[in-house]
Amino acid sequence: MSTERKFQAPPSLNPYTGPWDNEVVKHLLRRTMFGAKKDDISYFAGLGRAKAIDQILDTSLPLPAPPVKEYAVGNAAMPDTLIGPGETWVNDPNNDGTIASYRRASFKKWWVGNLINQDRTIRENMCIFWHNHFSTETNDIGNAQFVYKHHALIRANALGNIKSLVRAISVDPSMLVYLNGQNNNKFAPDENYAREIQELFVIGKGVGADFSEADVKAAAKLLTGWRNDSNKMESYFDATRHDVTNKQFSAFYGNKVIAGKTGATGGDIELDEFINMLFANSEAALFLCRKLYIWFVYYKITPEVESNIIVPLAKIMRDNNFDVKPVLNALLGSDHFFDAMNRGCQIKSPVTMMIGLLREFDVKFPTEDMYATNYGLWNQMLSYFTNLQQNLGDPPDVSGWKAYYQEPGYYEYWINTDTLPKRIQYLDALVTSGYTISGFKVVVDGLAYVKKMAAPNDPNKLIDDLSAHILGIPISASHKAQLKKDILLSGQSDDLYWAAAWDLFISTPTNAANTKYVTTAITNLIKYMVDLPEYQLC
């Protein structure tokens, strides 16, 4: 039907050497930071390629303070009265079910706050990447302290070493609950985690990933004995529940036998050996690199991409002993990442779209001290995500969101006849009326946004500027001309009509009729732009 789609240049990890202009910077920011803020575009454009990538991957910035108590204890049986309002609850081992549900909600709202207030790095994006990779559900975990601890582990290692992260995740209290590790014992092994660590976390289901059911059973035995202590808020190893027989793995793992170990350190020793065995398999780096590629570039991995991008990227990963930073540095700075073919081809996730809108238009939230109002406002964003099928903290299942693994549509699974109208509805709500919690209104301030433009009284430049800033693919000149005429010029054909209205608005904002005209025109223009299918792409 259509001619074959071709890359601009053969896929290569060679550093990008083309012009470092606003266009490439926007592409980088949209893929790594949920929408491109105007200030960020100029900042990163000034850095040049190498420094810009270094900045994106900077891990020296401080981690955010933990979530706080912003809930009323209600009729909880064991209220956490020792924790004051606005103080963090993450170190208090309260086990009351009602309190736990408030705390899980508090955690999720706090997460949204971090997304909105992120620094100029890829960290928030990587937190969601790993959340999707090591998919767990807060509702299943239940214990809010575990939930936070799991998230903090991912956050602290978001740009760290994948191997040590997998090691830590394997005995992380949340994961021990979510995939039944805490119930896995020598008397009745539970294979849940043993399977998923191979299939979903490290080895994958690629053509060459040929681990067997026997490997799942051997790994289940090896992982027996781990338990959770909710009072200490940590996991521990119970040697009496550990299967000390030797674990025989299949030819896929070189017929390796991991010797059963007795005593208090047995679980750790065997686990270390198991993790080493998994990561020594060549499938591990290939699988992880494919996942990063699908997350940051596009879901179609052609044979050319496999050989020119995935294979060398996996080598970088192995050569760096599974540190993720050098891998991202190579991928995000590469010629291939900036290839014209790879721009604008991701369908935004609900989080990317909604947080992106807030960031693109610099939507204002209350100051930090008004934490209760902020948590309430952040909560509304969570409902948007959830209704659009990205319930942050609670993905559909252990495989994560379909957009990142389901053939053949991948990102297209975000969009259907139910979610597309809802996407438009929520975008429109934020652009037009906004929403209000405790007297604070969150809404796109189109006038403030346009005022910062170089020539807001030139309707052509205004539309050029706005569309180039927020649309994943440019729209045509005739489309823009139509928009100008219909929206800014109110059906007139003379540009001066808009220039006069804008200038009058600046000089005499008290002219109610004119101000209303300008305000409505800008709101309608932004609404029109975000309603475009082009806005769904990044």
Added chain:
Amino acid sequence: MNRRKFLNGYLPAGVMVPSFVNGMGFKAFESGHTFLNNLLLPGGDNDRVFVVIQLNGGNDGLNTVIPLDQFGKYANARKNIFIEESKVLRLNGIENVGLHPAMTGLQQLYNDGKLHVVQSVGYAQPNFSHFRATDIWMSASDSKQVLNTGWLGRFLDEMYPGFPIGYPNSNMTDPLAIQIGSVTSLTLQGPAQPMGMSISNPSSFYSFVNNQIDTAPNTYAGKELTFVREMAKQTQKFGDVIKLANSKVTTQSPYPTGNSLADQLKIVSRLIKGGLKTKIYMVNYGGFDTHSNQTVAGDTSIGYHATLLGNVSNAIKAFMDDLKFQGVEDRVIGMTYSEFGRRILSNGSSGTDHGAAAPLFVFGARVQAGVSGTTPILPANATVGDNVPYQYDFRSVYASILSNWLCVDSTMLNNVMLKNFQELPLTKLGTCSIMKPVGNPDQLIVLYPNPFHKKITIQFKSAGGHIMIQVMDASGRLVKILIDREFDPGTFRIDFDGEHLPAGLYYIRFQNQVMQQVKSVVKM
């Protein structure tokens, strides 16, 4: 060219309907109206509806349809979670199986002649990964084969070629398929795009103004842009017809509350009665991944799994009652499925791990009530890897529904299912065409010696036609396909050399037309 395309292409609109077919007035048929429709509109162009209920997570089949004839072995394998024999719900005229105590609704449907239980549905080389197993069920692929289209997507693509270009039109004014909820299922994926529509609230669609369409560039971005535009177009085109259909139905018989499956089926009933020509509805109900605490200690008839099964049963019963109340029950059949069953042996967490074959339910007023297949053969001392071997390929169920409910002709059936599958007597005789009655399967195969050391002889009875004989191990893995070809009627023998096999339990599965049989053998 198949018959449907022929008729669509060559019959002028408003052609006269002959009042007799082959000399028989259609009143002579039990369901003459339907019969006539099928003659005029072959290949599925009828008013039949098919509802798919997906039970996400892998439902525990052995605690759903309980093997009464092997109760001791069942209870032994599941000491912490087995359902007490006295609590198992009995089915009229059925001795060997009963239902989980929470499933009174389905018990009632069975006794009313509206439920068919298919035992041990699965496939060779079962996959134990949720998402891979789900893909296999949705795409109707072999275990190792990756198909990027869904089985109902392929069916709808055959029925409505070229969709969405040129739709809606006078032949099809409505969405081809509707998925309740906000997700898109691989089941409805056609060769080019999804063939169905997802809706969560049929009474409101947010309408957005469509805009000027610039040419999509020939890049990945252009591909995705075209996809988003297509979804926008479909939302607008079909939103109104759904709202209208939904608004036409103001009274429904009662549904349970706090039951999300019932909520979904309530919408489906309304849209069917409201006049949508939509053929396929898909609904979901999750939470079946019961690795732990699937029953309450002390009373295994209640607990987490019981709640799930109770909700499924109550929802289907209420749906059936409502379809009857709306006067459309003859037009609808439904099916439940889950991506896999669970292990024979329960685990130490009062749960069960990922397994292989499991029973599924087909329901509807036009369903032929019954239980297909025997209860799964359970080992006396089950070990952790033991699985229920499959008796029926899940694609046999699909093929039967396509062929005998949606009245798809053999050419189209082959295009959808991609190969031949045994058809099962799930629907009443004469619904599409006459099905051959099922023979008594008691002595289809005879195995000797059993136990065996080196060689075992399989003697089998052929009724003519395609025969397949497979050997599977205790975990359900396919060891060998002994026979996969056409046979004349008669009795035949084949030897299987199993000298190289490890000692243990094996299954021999025989399949000939609509009949099949699974027997166990022991290798010494």
